[in-house]
Amino acid sequence: MVSWVVKRVLLATWLCYWSRNRVDSEAFNQWYQQLAYLHGKPSATATFRQEPEHFQVIEQLTPPSTEAEGEHQWLWVRKKGANTVFVAEQLAAFAGVSPRQVSYAGLKDRHAETWQWFSVQLPGQALLVWEALHHAEFAVERAVLQPKKLRLGFHDGNRFRIRLTDVQDMESVLERWKLVVESGFPNYFGEQRFGRDGANIAKAKRWFEAGRKYRVNRNQQSFLLSSVRSLLFNQVTSARVSAQRLLPEVGDVLGLAGNRSVFRVEQVDAELLSRFAARDVHLTAPLAGDEKLQNDSAIAQFEQTCSDEFWLQGLRQQRVEAARRPLLAFPRDAQHQQIDANTIVLEFSLDAGVFATSLLREIVQLNNAKANLDGAVELSDD
Template sequence: MIMPFLTASLPGIGGQMRTLPEDFKVEERPLYLPCGEGEHLYVKIGKRLLSTPDLVLRLSSVLGVKAQAIGVAGLKDARAVTTQMVSLLGVTPERLDRLKLDEQVLSVEVLGRHRNRLRPGHHAGNHFRLVIRDVAMHARETVPLVTDILVRRGVPNYFGPQRQGRSGQNYQTGAELLVDPARRNRLSRSKRMWYLNAYQSHFFNDMLARRLDRLDRILVGDWAMKMENGACFLVEDAVKEQPRADRFEISPTGILFGSRASWAGGEPGEIERAVIAESGATPESLTDAAKACGFRGERRSFRTPLTDLEWALEGSVLTLSFSLPPGAYATSVLRELMKEN
């Protein structure tokens, strides 16, 4: 699928990413801190070249707890230096001494106890510090032009390529599983949902691509999202609501289909139906299949705010730092700058 650039009129700065793991640093921002009591021990772990699933496996093995007793708020890149919070059920601070620091586990900080397990999405977003090497000579002029558009209009909230796997075809497996109960039942729920989510994101990216030139415009029939809390409402008066979108208080959304996700009306609804029709699907068929598979679906904002932006250029090396909310991909910022997929 071709995912157009919001800043297509500006040249890409090119460059090389992740020459070193330290070129891609991610710090997870907590949504809350532990209350001080409860069965779950919250710790902050710094790691290098270690994915979140591999971290969970390592903690399970070293600490002698089941993987299900370990909670995380988000998945972090393996080819990076990252920091994230982890909850551990029934683990004492003393037992953490078994976890030795090395080239992959860089730091372990005990934050305290809490009553609840850390769950996916329970974080306030991520702060990134990225290094792009060998950028084009025009970078000093181009970077502020691109980032100004992204700050003002928002970053296209495409799902990153990692959702589709190395082959880029995970969505096709998801489409097959959606109508094949026997095959679904042979997979674990987590594996099954991974492929079904890839199918959802494939449709969403196509819907966003078709709305890209208007990703900050509210249309009648849109389900608009309140950016402060994620709540959605059906737009009946687009002229009335547009000033709120201009202030980034609300944004148009696309559907991640499910048993309870609402489809848009008006022109936005026509776009959603046209996208799924190309795969031979209808809203009714996808809703019924999602009921059988047991997932509800949701609406996802077509854009995401870019905050805490800073950048510096030394020779041909660009250092860029910024914050994104949960679920947003740093690659969406990088592709607009570099003009590479």
């Protein structure tokens, strides 16, 4: 047992070393593969996303106003083979406005079939004839007037329907699926968060080192800062999973179910553990930034070991405010359908900002999957 624990600690240390010193593609891919599994590395393999229809995502969001009035035209869009930013640009062009007047709750995958809301600000105008907008990669299926624009993170979550083919060891997949539904999975940011082969981390390193000498536009800054925070979050989460520190400790920052409120644990007692078991409260890990409150607890020091000062200083210089993100994620309304001996369809809902690929990672080793590294990532938790 001691040997196993030592190996896990050494692995966590190596992950931290990588973030400080290596940003090449090979090292990034190795780093991501070495992130700890909650239930151990899966043995089963499967093919994912042979077709866009094999990865379906439906945004869970209801327009807040029931009155058909306002200067914002909300559009329910189905897209396939296009990323969210591209669709927003096409909507802006059709409406004759700047892309800045088009907004959305979250970015959705390019290599998928997805449904999501967009809003276009058009003061004093009736609904445009959006059905006249024809494009091979997307279609406007519904349009409504709303008094307010759509903002990042406004949606409740996403509903996923994923088809896995060429499954080897279906029994193992079914067992893992049950485990993940019951016990959750590490809430890692997916590989796509970091750009192709970790390119965003390499750019962020050059930016932090060169300062004003390395020009980065505002939109790119947002992506790079999100990538750095995601890197540090994944490392802390992996280290905590590796160490099996998955119960509340004194000094922990716990989140409340159903909202983003957090509180610091002063005492671990039976009542707190009961609330934790009922998932009324949950563990969190840091989205690093300028931390206002001091925390000298053992668990805070544990988190600090994988939060290198180079990255923290860069985030502070950019005035990024620290936040917290749930350490584990749990699928809701989960169901599955085994089509045949080698094909299964998984359906589930996840909170905004949670990656379906991180859930799949706990269930099966994916092969021949289409790359999802075009910048189409969920940004709502930042």
